Amino acid sequence: MDRQRLSRRRFLAFAGAAAVSVVGTSNLSGTRIATTASASSDAIERRTAVPGISRAGPTTPGQPLEIVASIPRVYQGGAVRLDVPHATHGTAQLLGRSYPLVSTTPEAAGYVGVDVGDPPGLTTVSVDVTASAGNTVRLERTLEILKTNWTVAHIWIPQELDNDDRAAEASDNGIDGIDENELLKSAYNGNSYRRWEEPWIVPIPGVPVSSYFGEQRSYNGGPISGHHTGTDLAAPVSTPILATNHGTVVLAQQLPIRGKMLVLDHGTGVYSGYAHLSEYEAVPGEFVERGQVIGRVGNTGLSTGPHLHWELTTSGIRVDGLRWLDGTQGF
Numbered sequence: 249m250d251r252q253r254l255s256r257r258r259f260l261a262f263a264g265a266a267a268v269s270v271v272g273t274s275n276l277s278g279t280r281i282a283t284t285a286s287a288s289s290d291a292i293e294r295r296t297a298v299p300g301i302s303r304a305g306p307t308t309p310g311q312p313l314e315i316v317a318s319i320p321r322v323y324q325g326g327a328v329r330l331d332v333p334h335a336t337h338g339t340a341q342l343l344g345r346s347y348p349l350v351s352t353t354p355e356a357a358g359y360v361g362v363d364v365g366d367p368p369g370l371t372t373v374s375v376d377v378t379a380s381a382g383n384t385v386r387l388e389r390t391l392e393i394l395k396t397n398w399t400v401a402h403i404w405i406p407q408e409l410d411n412d413d414r415a416a417e418a419s420d421n422g423i424d425g426i427d428e429n430e431l432l433k434s435a436y437n438g439n440s441y442r443r444w445e446e447p448w449i450v451p452i453p454g455v456p457v458s459s460y461f462g463e464q465r466s467y468n469g470g471p472i473s474g475h476h477t478g479t480d481l482a483a484p485v486s487t488p489i490l491a492t493n494h495g496t497v498v499l500a501q502q503l504p505i506r507g508k509m510l511v512l513d514h515g516t517g518v519y520s521g522y523a524h525l526s527e528y529e530a531v532p533g534e535f536v537e538r539g540q541v542i543g544r545v546g547n548t549g550l551s552t553g554p555h556l557h558w559e560l561t562t563s564g565i566r567v568d569g570l571r572w573l574d575g576t577q578g579f
């Protein structure tokens with residue numbers, strides 16, 4: 249942690265720390281060196297209550313509403329859980345995007361995603377909530393967005409294979425295949441009733457990560473570009489894939505790039521996607537429980553080997569599934 253951040257931490261009088269670093273390398277022959285996200289032991293900063301600014305005043309005497317953020321500093325590609333005790337429901341706004349807050353008794357709560365391209369620095373999150381007393385209140389608080397050091401894959405390939413490989417990699421990044429992107433944009437767009445319950449679980453436990461969320465790529469020493477839209481988990485064909493949380497299957501369809509793709513709606517704008525499957529184990533419209541087998545690992549679509557490409561979105565913003573699960577975001 250650098251001095252500047254330390255002094256800012258002291259200035260804000262936050263307890264604990266939130267130091268998460270993601271480092272990544274590859275060697276020059278193109279073989280990835282597995283790296284991992286690391287989190288300091290004090291990374292979780294739960295319930296650091298910073299009083300919100302209540303423009304409408306307290307709802308009941310002695311009980312002002314406030315926004316409680318699961319962490320005060322959130323990385324690009326990360327997410328923060330906002331809770332407003334004594335409120336029933338509402339909406340959060342961050343950088344012009346809306347996120348629903350739903351009743352989690354006795355609070356209104358929801359997940360606010362930070363996009364890979366959101367600018368680092370201090371920003372304001374606001375919420376409009378309905379208090380238990382029935383009145384509507386606007387609250388604000390400051391969040392700090394931290395720069396993520398994205399992993400970079402340096403890929404060295406013979407010139408004759410260059411074009412094919414670029415196409416495949418670009419596709420995995422979701423930067424071509426416009427129809428597929430539009431279809432997924434639609435599938436990941438909604439705000440249905442809450443099905444999720446914490447904790448969230450990894451869809452395939454105990455297997456290596458072969459490509460991190462947000463990873464960028466450079467070909468033959470060329471410019472670094474793109475961001476990987478999910479997390480790749482390497483596993484043999486037919487390995488069972490588990491639902492990361494309770495949800496309803498809203499898509500189970502063969503796509504040109506992601507192959508056999510399944511999408512779960514967890515409610516309140518949160519979705520998970522599972523790509524390159526060999527088989528589906530659930531059908532559209534079906535409610536599945538957290539941990540239920542929903543499909544099996546495959547190599548369908550544009551894929552260079554059996555793996556699960558796993559995506560997570562909140563109100564249409566793709567976020568890092570591993571950060572979502574590892575506790576460093578305070579939920």
Ligand SMILES: [Zn+2]
Nearest residue numbers: 420478480557
């Ligand atoms: Zn992938």
